[in-house]
Amino acid sequence: MLNLSFSEDQELFRQMVREFAQTELAPGYLERAKREEAPREEFRKMAELGLTGINIPEEYGGQGADYVTIGIAIEEIARADINCSYPIAVGGLGGGAFLKHGTPEQRETWLPKITRGETLLGLALTEPGCGSDAAAMKTTALREGDGYVLNGEKSSISFVNCATDFFLFAKTDPKAGARGVSCFLVPMDAPGLTTSIFHDMGCKPIGRGALALKEVHIPASSLMGQEGRGFHLVMEEFDYTKVLIGLMCLGTAQAALEDAIAYAKERKAFGKPIARFEGVSFLIAEHATRMEAARLLCYQALWLRDQGKPHTKEASMCKWWVPKISAEAIHDALLIHGHLGYSDEYPLEQRWRDVLAFQIADGTAQIQKIIISREILGREYLPY
Amino acid sequence: MPEMIVCFKEVVDERELKVNPKTQELMTEGITRKISDFDLNAIEEAIRIKEMHGGRATGVIVGLPECKPSIKKALSMGLDRACLLSDPAFAGSDTLTVAAILAAAIRKLGPFDMILCGEASTDGFSAQLGPSLAERLDLPQITAASQVTIEGNQVVAERSLDDGIEVVEASFPVLLSVTKEINKPRLATLKQILAASKKEVLEWKAADLGLSTDAVGLQGSPIVLKRVAAFRMERKNIRLEGTLAEAAERAIRELLREGVL
Amino acid sequence: MKNEEYRNVWVFSEVKEVALELLSLGRQLADSLGVELGALALGNGAEAQASEYIAYGADRVYVGQHPALSRFSVEPYTDLIAGLAGQHRPEVLLIGATKRGKELAPRVATRLGTGCAADCISLTIEGESRALQVERVVYSGNALAMLTYRNRPQVATIPPGIFQRREREENRPGEIILAELPIREPRTRVREVREKEKGSVNIEAAEVVVSCGRGLNHPEDIQLIRELAELLGAEVGCSRPIAADLQWLSEDHWVGLSRHKVRPKLYIACGISGQIQHIAGIRDARIVLAINQDDAAPIFQSADYGIVGDLYQVIPALKEAYQRIVKRES
Incomplete structure (x- = not known):
């Protein structure tokens, strides 16, 4: 039976998160967005509200809820400050990965720290020479004594400015392709690990940057899951972050559209509000329609995940389409504001810069469409 | 271990109010409803007192059955149980009549040490409920409390008045109305929201409270609202x-x- | 008791100056009803006050001098006022809407089994029914409610400063009556009374904002703005140049689209030109008063009231006027 409503608890949760986000986060968004500094104080408040451990069971201090609920939190936080919504996605991802692939010791160690906000995980997969093509990975993790030694370079990694640890992917079998990739937990302060920050046009607080690994020694207990199963872990666990990215962009676009609606009702031309001109009102109607469709797609994908059903195709649909229509909505919301929207004192241009990041991050539109085609047409029609 | 009653109410979110351009009347239909701001402070203060001194806090609300999400919010924040006073006969009650309904319910709930309420509601802002309720129940009142401490079986409160701060004390039982400055109401976590579903919500109608339907609502209220027009x-x-x-x-x-x- | 059995208009405020304003309003209502105006004088010096009240329009003053009345306390005051009103049955009872008056009026009304309307800004008598009709502001200043009464007495609280007192009339005839009624001791005890401390800035929640812009010449002149704000119980705001370029005030004070959007009842813009970013930040203010030297400053388009003039002269004039009309030592 089709039921598209959130539960009463989820509605109340949404209301709480909105109240928090609009009072604690929204006022400082613009100011924070212009600095390359992680909003640690805001992250701390979010952890206090339990937002970094939504899908982590109560026994580890989490909220024990589902992925749809994570989506609600992300959407609401992003409406106020997209950069602040990122730790929820990462917390959800880390939580899910430990629950499924971690050893009991790893769960005991890491999950409570994630829920308390003491551990902030970054995801180190991409390299200068490879992104979604993980088989081409160059970073190595070779056995030495009862540990591993890491060498290589990671690029385009988020939270380089504030992560405490990274899920880092490296080849334990350099000769193998994707099957040679393993996943490790590497602390930010590991000797031999150095970082550098990129100076981006948006999402500055997320601190995109690079990691250089030179003879980094880590214990064997840092291995996440099994050797050679790292890429599998990426595929299985990280599908749904594509959906969360969609909701991050959508929340941001929603805020922009609401600003545009308010402005269009107020700003007058030829003696009447510009909202009465179809050139403006239809634009709003069209974006609202696309955004509604996008929202349904995102929550459907999360719901599929909660049901334990495949959602690879839907996640990729979210990833290529939702950031795109969000950027377009913000673009038009900016234009509706005229020169006011072009001003950097106003959040529209900032929101636009921020969502652009997600048309690139976690796989471009092109790779997502390859995945969707593969799911629809079959593996034999892959281009490679 | 004080036994506490917290009175709260639902109001329309005034940010969403719209005006009927033809009649200039205010349209309150279909607008988000929320717990009145100062009442959230009263709920928060009761929870803080509970955290320090133990005891129990019961929320009491006169409202439509549709106000259940607000009740759940109050329970999520930390009230122990709630009591919804809902009856079609209550519709149109003025503030002092609402106080009479609350008084009947509070008597029925049994002995208590403190009643907390918001100093005023964000819709009417008349600040009458607390004093009227105190009069009905023959209690001492401390209005406009901006700080509250419990010392044994008495309350010491700072009152924020026009011309200064007055520190007053009163023994239990006592009624307090609190200002916005007294605290910052907490936001419930998801876990608390889920736990709130298991808390008790009593539902009483006029007959349960021994109130005649003539004595409440539109016909029972001494004040008649003739019109609300927009500025x-x-x-x-x-x-x-x-x-x-x-x-x-x-x-x-x-x-x-x-x-x- | 039938409504027709109630007669006369009564007024009470524990603050003498407010009582005088209520006497002026009460006189109008009593005259239009063709009845007497009564007043209540309680506590220390009540008798001296009583003759003043007569000079300002009362026909009859009830004086209460019990020791428990010497300082305001809601319980004994309720005992006395409700007791007297029960005996003499006024049809209208006006109480000054100070914080103390507002805790008193609903208690009195509840004891008398009647209704009370708070903070009434307009009061008229409906011809035939002789019923009082009042208007009060609701929904955070967004709307005006019109109310009337079914029962008597009709209790209303009146904010200070809305009505002007009458001219004092020497040798106006009037009667002073000593009220002897049983009064209970209050169950609350006052431990301490002290001055209010100044809070930190929360401009978005402020009810009144006094804001300044480029019209200020020196950083130390902020003091002028602060003084007006303090007098009005307001927060200090500013436009972008003061916070961002000159940094005379912290960003907590910055009002505008990109910082704090305010929604006070009253926004006073002093020496602010009125750029659109600033105007968008004060969109939700209910009333805007603008002070600017430049007759053509855009701020006047977005203001309800405008005074063209040098803020260095206008602000002291406003303070003086406010002190004269409203503020008084209690």
């Missing part, structure tokens, strides 16, 4: 002319007349 939001663009002293005097008089000073 026109357009700016008036009035220049205050004359000497500076004259202009200043006119300005102050106009602002007082507008009710904004």
Whole structure:
């Protein structure tokens, strides 16, 4: 039976998160967005509200809820400050990965720290020479004594400015392709690990940057899951972050559209509000329609995940389409504001810069469409 | 271990109010409803007292059955149970009649040490409920409390008055109305929201409270609301002319007349 | 008791100056009803006050001098006022809407089994029914409610400063009556009374904002703005140049689209030109008063009231006028 409503608890949760986000986060968004500094104080408040451990069971201090609920939190936080919504996605991802692939010791160690906000995980997969093509990975993790030694370079990694640890992917079998990739937990302060920050046009607080690994020694207990199963872990666990990215962009676009609606009702031309001109009102109607469709797609994908059903195709649909229509909505919301929207004192241009990041991050539109085609047409029609 | 009663109510979110352009009347249908701001402070204060001294806090609300999400919110924040007083006969009750309904329910709930309520509601802002309820139940009252401490079986509170701060004390049982400054209401976590579903919600009608339907609602209320009209939001663009002293005097008089000073 | 059995208009405020304003309003209502105006004088010096009240329009003053009345306390005051009103049955009872008056009026009304309307800014008598009709501001200043009464007495609280007192009339005839009624001791005890401390800035929640812009010449002149704000119980705001370029005030004070959007009842813009970013930040203010030297400053388009003049002269004039009309030592 089709039921598209959130539960009463989820509605109340949404209301709480909105109240928090609009009072604690929204006022400082613009100011924070212009600095390359992680909003640690805001992250701390979010952890206090339990937002970094939504899908982590109560026994580890989490909220024990589902992925749809994570989506609600992300959407609401992003409406106020997209950069602040990122730790929820990462917390959800880390939580899910430990629950499924971690050893009991790893769960005991890491999950409570994630829920308390003491551990902030970054995801180190991409390299200068490879992104979604993980088989081409160059970073190595070779056995030495009862540990591993890491060498290589990671690029385009988020939270380089504030992560405490990274899920880092490296080849334990350099000769193998994707099957040679393993996943490790590497602390930010590991000797031999150095970082550098990129100076981006948006999402500055997320601190995109690079990691250089030179003879980094880590214990064997840092291995996440099994050797050679790292890429599998990426595929299985990280599908749904594509959906969360969609909701991050959508929340941001929603805020922009609401600003545009308010402005269009107020700003007058030829003696009447510009909202009465179809050139403006239809634009709003069209974006609202696309955004509604996008929202349904995102929550459907999360719901599929909660049901334990495949959602690879839907996640990729979210990833290529939702950031795109969000950027377009913000673009038009900016234009509706005229020169006011072009001003950097106003959040529209900032929101636009921020969502652009997600048309690139976690796989471009092109790779997502390859995945969707593969799911629809079959593996034999892959281009490679 | 004080036994506490917290009175709260639902109001429309005034940010969403719209005006019927034809009649200039306010349209309150279909607008988000929320717990009145100061009442959230009263709920928060009861929870803080509970965290320090133990005891129990029961929320009491007069409202439509549709106010259940607000009840759940109050329970999520940390109230132990709630009591919804809902009856079609209550519709149109003025503030003092609402106080009578609350008083009947509070008597039925049994002995208590403290009643907490918000100093005023964000819709009517008349600040009458607390004093009227205290009168009905023959209690001492401490209105406009901006800080509350419990010392044994008495309450010490700071009152924020027009001309200064007054520190007063009273023994249990006592009624307090609290200001916005007293605390910052907490936001419930998801876990608390889920736990709130298991808390008890009593539901009473006029008959359960021994109230005659003639004594409540529109016909039972001494105050009759004739009309609510919107303030026109357009700016008036009035220049205050004359000497500076004259202009200043006119300005102050106009602002007082507008009710904004 | 039938409504027709109630007669006369009564007024009470524990603050003498407010009582005088209520006497002026009460006189109008009593005259239009063709009845007497009564007043209540309680506590220390009540008798001296009583003759003043007569000079300002009362026909009859009830004086209460019990020791428990010497300082305001809601319980004994309720005992006395409700007791007297029960005996003499006024049809209208006006109480000054100070914080103390507002805790008193609903208690009195509840004891008398009647209704009370708070903070009434307009009061009229409906011809035939002789019923009082009042208007009060509701929904955070967004709307005006019109109310009337079914029962008597009709209790209303009136904010200070809305009505002007009458001219004092020497040798106006009037009667002073000593009220002897049983009064209970209050169950609350006052431990301490002290001055209010100044809070930190929360401009978005402020009810009144006094804001300044480029019209200020020196950083130390902020003091002028602060003084007006303090007098009005307001927060200090500013436009972008003061916070961002000159940094005379912290960003907590910055009002505008990109910082704090305010929604006070009253926004006073002093020496602010009125750029659109600033105007968008004060969109939700209910009333805007603008002070600017430049007759053509855009701020006047977005203001309800405007005074063209030098803020260095206008602000002291406003303070003086406010002190004269409203503020008084209690």
